[in-house]
Amino acid sequence: MLPLLPLVDTAGNLACLIVVGIIALLMIILLALMAYQRYMAGKRPVQHLCDYCGHMVSVVSDCHHAPVKEKFLHGICTECKTECRLVCAKCKRPV
Numbered sequence: 001m002l003p004l005l006p007l008v009d010t011a012g013n014l015a016c017l018i019v020v021g022i023i024a025l026l027m028i029i030l031l032a033l034m035a036y037q038r039y040m041a042g043k044r045p046v047q048h049l050c051d052y053c054g055h056m057v058s059v060v061s062d063c064h065h066a067p068v069k070e071k072f073l074h075g076i077c078t079e080c081k082t083e084c085r086l087v088c089a090k091c092k093r094p095v
């Protein structure tokens with residue numbers, strides 16, 4: 001099949017294939033980067049704005065000042081496994 005095709009057409013097809021290949025490769029890299037960013041964002045502890053400190057701080061539980069598993073508007077204290085409020089890790093005021 002291939003040797004019967006004119007040389008120009010073969011070269012054209014090859015160039016076309018390379019372009020498609022490069023685009024596909026770029027798409028894969030982009031998707032991988034986006035997945036990586038989402039993964040990193042998920043791992044990073046969520047920062048909250050503390051009114052008292054005036055900047056973004058990490059939060060701890062109000063009962064044990066331990067790290068919290070954050071839920072919507074409250075958290076689970078990793079020390080006593082009960083619901084707790086989130087307080088600033090630095091000044092221990094509610095955020």
Ligand SMILES: [Zn+2]
Binds near residue numbers: 054057090093
């Ligand atoms: Zn604070």
Ligand SMILES: [Zn+2]
Binds near residue numbers: 063064066079080081
């Ligand atoms: Zn606790």
